Amino acid sequence: MSALIDGKALARSVSEQTAETVRGLTERLGQAPGLAVVLVGNDPASEVYVGRKVRECRKVGMRSTEHRLPAATDEADLLALIEDLNSDPTVHGILVQLPLPDHIDAGLVLDAITPDKDVDGFHPVNVGRLSTGTGGLVPCTPLGVMMLLDTVISDYRGLDAVVIGKSNIVGKPVAMLLLEREATVTVTHIETRGLSEIVRKADIVVAAAGAPGLVKGFWVKEGAVIIDVGITRVALPDGTTGLMGDVAFDEVQHARAVTPVPGGVGPMTIACLLSNTAKAAALSLGEARHRLSV
Numbered sequence: 001m002s003a004l005i006d007g008k009a010l011a012r013s014v015s016e017q018t019a020e021t022v023r024g025l026t027e028r029l030g031q032a033p034g035l036a037v038v039l040v041g042n043d044p045a046s047e048v049y050v051g052r053k054v055r056e057c058r059k060v061g062m063r064s065t066e067h068r069l070p071a072a073t074d075e076a077d078l079l080a081l082i083e084d085l086n087s088d089p090t091v092h093g094i095l096v097q098l099p100l101p102d103h104i105d106a107g108l109v110l111d112a113i114t115p116d117k118d119v120d121g122f123h124p125v126n127v128g129r130l131s132t133g134t135g136g137l138v139p140c141t142p143l144g145v146m147m148l149l150d151t152v153i154s155d156y157r158g159l160d161a162v163v164i165g166k167s168n169i170v171g172k173p174v175a176m177l178l179l180e181r182e183a184t185v186t187v188t189h190i191e192t193r194g195l196s197e198i199v200r201k202a203d204i205v206v207a208a209a210g211a212p213g214l215v216k217g218f219w220v221k222e223g224a225v226i227i228d229v230g231i232t233r234v235a236l237p238d239g240t241t242g243l244m245g246d247v248a249f250d251e252v253q254h255a256r257a258v259t260p261v262p263g264g265v266g267p268m269t270i271a272c273l274l275s276n277t278a279k280a281a282a283l284s285l286g287e288a289r290h291r292l293s294v
């Protein structure tokens, strides 16, 4: 039987550490670290996530402000809000919930966030810092993936890691973090030929394709460690809906360890957002600049 990697429990312990860090920061800052969350439009899934982020922030003693803008908001108005948040000394972290409506250029918006307040780690400066291993803010989901892997792997050197998915949010940054640990990294995606054979060689599989049930049991090597980043709402036979990962969970008992969906990567994404916000607050004090947090 494969071991279950409990993302909920790990997220709790990461958040407890963050709460401790926040106590010290609050003293040095003279105020609690603050996160600004920007939501454009009213996508129901985004509303749930944003609500959860704001609630979790408060639990660890940070302030958070929500900026809800109508779906028809002009790009220029959104950019003006970002400018205000950039120059607001009570705001240490800025998160613009994705996806943005089609008429807004997401790249332009992400470029406008001050890199040291970019708690998502999506700004090109942070992407560059990650790819050169020179610190900066690291995207939350990839950070969570590494912490989950760290519960079962201590030495990554020479291990074969396969990442499925090449997004800027998960696939590419996860690949960078695994390379930093000296794993041999193969990045694959939906156009990759012979994907099952490539995955079968892997000691570590990070599935982030957003394709429910893509990774079958026979794709997975005995003893591999699997992190399932996929989270898709699917219709169930009983007429209700449920969340499904990218991995055929019931077929991978021969793996060494696997994360569940839900209860795996999702809670870690939020815990890492909180720790990134604490890190951004430390950056505002001139602390922690060149340290990679993983």
Ligand SMILES: Nc1nc(=O)c2c([nH]1)NC[C@@H]1CN(c3ccc(C(=O)N[C@@H](CCC(=O)O)C(=O)O)cc3)C=[N+]21
Pocket: 049, 095, 096, 097, 098, 099, 120, 140, 141, 231, 243, 261, 262, 263, 264, 265, 266, 267, 269, 270
């Ligand atoms: N700027 C930006 N940053 C993000 O980090 C970001 C974003 N935009 N847009 C959407 C995605 C998605 N995302 C999730 C966060 C938590 C769970 C999560 O907590 N999931 C739980 C429960 C899920 C449920 O019950 O609906 C779980 O997997 O156990 C999932 C997904 C952050 N995202």
